[in-house]
Amino acid sequence: MEATLATAQPRDTGIDAVASATRRLVDAITRAGGAIDADADRIVADLDVLTARIDAHAPDLPERIATMWRQPGPGRFDPAGGTENPLSPPVSLWVEPDGSLRGEVTLGLAFQGPPGHIHGGTSAMLMDHALGIANARAGYAAVTVGLDISFRAAIPIGSTITILARHDGRDGRKVRSSGELRVGDLTCVTATGTFVLMDDPSTREKFRRLPREQA
Numbered sequence: 001m002e003a004t005l006a007t008a009q010p011r012d013t014g015i016d017a018v019a020s021a022t023r024r025l026v027d028a029i030t031r032a033g034g035a036i037d038a039d040a041d042r043i044v045a046d047l048d049v050l051t052a053r054i055d056a057h058a059p060d061l062p063e064r065i066a067t068m069w070r071q072p073g074p075g076r077f078d079p080a081g082g083t084e085n086p087l088s089p090p091v092s093l094w095v096e097p098d099g100s101l102r103g104e105v106t107l108g109l110a111f112q113g114p115p116g117h118i119h120g121g122t123s124a125m126l127m128d129h130a131l132g133i134a135n136a137r138a139g140y141a142a143v144t145v146g147l148d149i150s151f152r153a154a155i156p157i158g159s160t161i162t163i164l165a166r167h168d169g170r171d172g173r174k175v176r177s178s179g180e181l182r183v184g185d186l187t188c189v190t191a192t193g194t195f196v197l198m199d200d201p202s203t204r205e206k207f208r209r210l211p212r213e214q215a
């Protein structure tokens with residue numbers, strides 16, 4: 001049986017290709033560091049031309065957000081696994097036979113925290129998002145209200161990180177999920193999350209309107 005992808009299906013054309021190219025750009029900048037100083041003026045000028053070319057296509061923010069949420073299927077703009085989001089690590093999560101999620105990702109220097117290792121905030125984002133998707137796959141679209149995370153071992157930059165996440169149950173309007181990040185057999189991060197259902201009245205009211213309407 002073919003495995004089911006729980007995150008967006010990557011494409012090698014269009015906005016996905018632009019996002020991938022931008023990730024390569026960010027990786028190159030972080031690896032080169034100050035070695036590009038002498039060429040910086042020309043690089044900035046080239047990048048500004050590209051930015052202006054792209055910006056010419058951008059609608060205003062509420063319209064863009066509305067368009068994003070009209071897209072069917074897994075979020076293509078998510079911060080972890082969003083194939084259209086250049087800031088998103090290239091995470092794909094697959095549904096295991098027991099309904100839990102499993103995926104792999106390799107992160108570069110842009111995600112560094114302590115020397116040579118992944119930033120804890122990045123690990124927390126991977127966990128938060130994977131736990132949220134595990135809930136959604138179980139039929140419970142929900143937002144995080146609590147995330148309990150333990151950093152047990154540092155994750156080296158460039159290592160293959162295995163992401164595991166599972167939905168653990170529902171208690172009224174709250175749902176729970178848990179997961180971990182592993183490198184090989186080593187469990188580096190564990191997390192448990194408490195989420196509140198999106199269709200709970202207070203949550204629905206909070207997230208119904210677009211940011212500009214809430215200001």
Ligand SMILES: CCCCCCCC(=O)SCCNC(=O)CCNC(=O)[C@H](O)C(C)(C)COP(=O)(O)OP(=O)(O)OC[C@H]1O[C@@H](n2cnc3c(N)ncnc32)[C@H](O)[C@@H]1OP(=O)(O)O
Binds near residue numbers: 129144146173194
């Ligand atoms: C498929 C895509 C998946 C995407 C996953 C994305 C995950 C995210 O990053 S979501 C973004 C981050 N989260 C947010 O922005 C939510 C911010 N919070 C809120 O807006 C509000 O708390 C809201 C609207 C959800 C609920 O508000 P309100 O009704 O006042 O309830 P609130 O006081 O916050 O608490 C709700 C419940 O959670 C419990 N709770 C609150 N904090 C915690 C915590 N840290 N740990 C455990 N439980 C908690 C409360 O005790 C309460 O429980 P009960 O229903 O039994 O009384």
